[in-house]
Amino acid sequence: RVVAIGPLHGAYDRFVGILKKTGLIDEKLKWSGGTTHLVQLGDVVDRGPDSRKTLVLLQKLIKDAKSAGGRVHALMGNHEAMRLVVDFRYVTPGEYQACVTRDSEAVRDRYLKSRPDTEHDDLLKRTPLGLLELAAAFAPDGEYGQRIREQMAVVRINDVVFMHGGLSPAVAPQTCDAINETVRRALATSANLEKTRNAPKDALATSADGPLWYRGLAEEPDTFAPEVDKIIAAQKARAIVVAHTVQTTGRIQARFSDKVFLIDTGMQEAYVSTGRASALEIRGDVFTAIYEDSQQVLRKTPRNRP
Numbered sequence: 001r002v003v004a005i006g007p008l009h010g011a012y013d014r015f016v017g018i019l020k021k022t023g024l025i026d027e028k029l030k031w032s033g034g035t036t037h038l039v040q041l042g043d044v045v046d047r048g049p050d051s052r053k054t055l056v057l058l059q060k061l062i063k064d065a066k067s068a069g070g071r072v073h074a075l076m077g078n079h080e081a082m083r084l085v086v087d088f089r090y091v092t093p094g095e096y097q098a099c100v101t102r103d104s105e106a107v108r109d110r111y112l113k114s115r116p117d118t119e120h121d122d123l124l125k126r127t128p129l130g131l132l133e134l135a136a137a138f139a140p141d142g143e144y145g146q147r148i149r150e151q152m153a154v155v156r157i158n159d160v161v162f163m164h165g166g167l168s169p170a171v172a173p174q175t176c177d178a179i180n181e182t183v184r185r186a187l188a189t190s191a192n193l194e195k196t197r198n199a200p201k202d203a204l205a206t207s208a209d210g211p212l213w214y215r216g217l218a219e220e221p222d223t224f225a226p227e228v229d230k231i232i233a234a235q236k237a238r239a240i241v242v243a244h245t246v247q248t249t250g251r252i253q254a255r256f257s258d259k260v261f262l263i264d265t266g267m268q269e270a271y272v273s274t275g276r277a278s279a280l281e282i283r284g285d286v287f288t289a290i291y292e293d294s295q296q297v298l299r300k301t302p303r304n305r306p
Contacts, residue, residue: 001033001035001036001037001281001282001283002036002037002038002039002157002158002160002281002282002283003022003024003033003036003037003038003039003279003280003281003282003290004038004039004040004041004162004241004261004263004279004280004282005018005019005038005039005040005041005263005278005279005280006041006043006243006263006264006265006267006278007041007042007043007044007077007079007164007243007244007264007267007268008040008043008044008048008051008054008267008268009043009044009045009046009047009048009051009079009267009268009271010044010045010046010047010048010049010050010051010053010054010092010094010095010268011048011050011054011267011268011269011277012050012053012054012057013050014267014268014269014276014277015054015057015267015277016029016057017277017292018277018278018279018290018291018292019061021277021279021290021291021292022279022281022290023036024036024038024061025061029057029060030064031061031064031065031067031068031070033065033068033070034068034069034070035068035069035070036065036070037070037071037072037073037157038061038065038070038071038072038073039073039075039155039157039162039241040058040072040073040074040075041075041077041162041163041164041241041242041243041263041264042074042075042076042077042078042079042080042151042164042212042243043077043078043079043080043164043243043244044058044074044077044079044080045079045080045083045091045095046079046082046083046090046091046092046095047079047090047092047268047270047271048092048094048095048268048270048271049092049093049094049095049097049098049270050094050098051095051098052095052098052099053098055144058072058074059074059147062074073152073155073157073162074151075151075152075153075154075155075162075163075164076148076151076152076153076164076183076212077164077212077243077244078164078165078206078212078213078244080148080151081183081187081205081206081212083138083144083145083148084138084145084148084149084187084193085187085193085196085197085200085206086135086138086193086197088131088134088135091131091134092270093128095130095134096128096129096130096131096134097129097130098130099130099131099133099134099137100129100130100133101133104129104130104132104133105129107132107133108127108129108132111123111127111132112124112127140188140189140190140193149184149187149188150184152176152180153179153180153183153205153210153211153212154167154176154179154180154211155176156176156235156237158282159236159237159238159239160237160238160239160240160241160282161176161235161237161239161240161241162240162241162242163211163212163240163241163242164211164212164242164243164244165210165211165212165213165214165215165242165243165244166211166214166215166216166217166218166240166242166244167211167214167217167231167235167240168209168210168214168216168231169227169230169231170209171204171209171210171211171214172230172231172234172235173234176235179204179211182204182205183204183205183210183211183212186203186204186205186206187205212244213244214244215244215245217240217242217255217256217260217262218242218244218245218255218262219245222255222256224256225256225257228240228256228259228260229256229259232259238259239258239259239260239261239287240259240260240261241260241261241263241280242260242261242262242263242264243262243263243264244264245262245264246264246265246266246272246275247262247264247265247266248266248272248274249265249274250265250266250274250275250276250278251265251278251289251291251296252265252278252280252289252298254287254298254299258287258298258299261280261287261298263278263279263280265277265278276291276292277291277292278290278291280298281295285300286299286300287299287300
């Protein structure tokens, strides 16, 4: 059994709710999914206040699931990549506040004193309490920075390929291992990060046709179907599951003869007022959309066999 859950953006309560609905955690938030594989498709951070709480829970589930014979695959989203390259445009005040300690004012004062006096007023406005601590946590040697750099961008389970954004025709011929290694390398060290920041279009981790950003599987017209068939064939897969592009109906959508599943239903209500929590369950050949109040079988499909 595989359960895929899309972007969370700090929607801790809704994440907990859908985990309970799918039987992956109990009332004490302990793993109860047995040998199930949970795939979380990235974008845990930004846009919502409780991303740190959500990261902590996700890390706990990674350990608990493994002990029970299951797995949690926490994939990298484009917002995780943005954090790593110090792009904080979508960080919310609540996320900074979650990083505040009793020493935060002193930390900020030391930072301001290290800068020219003429910059102080402007820097004070642009440096809320908690920002420096958040930046340190997502630095190459930071608590979350180290962990995210180890995450995969793409994973293939039972002939189904999962990633945050999508697989473009340009990237599809590469293996999952090759894609993951290239993404990791672009974000691995301070020198690589600087290169990626300066030339984002040249790095697979930040380019528009890379697995964290590509939207074609969600936005191309139905006439794109032959290209989708080529992408799936290149990956030796039977289906692709992606997120990144919000489905404003609040429902998981299937496209291209039910070969592509779009599971970003806008979990963070502060970001998408019509959103809701959802999960895609895959049991053998049956793909089922699960919501906190209902579920719907989307497709029963035979696996590709030699």
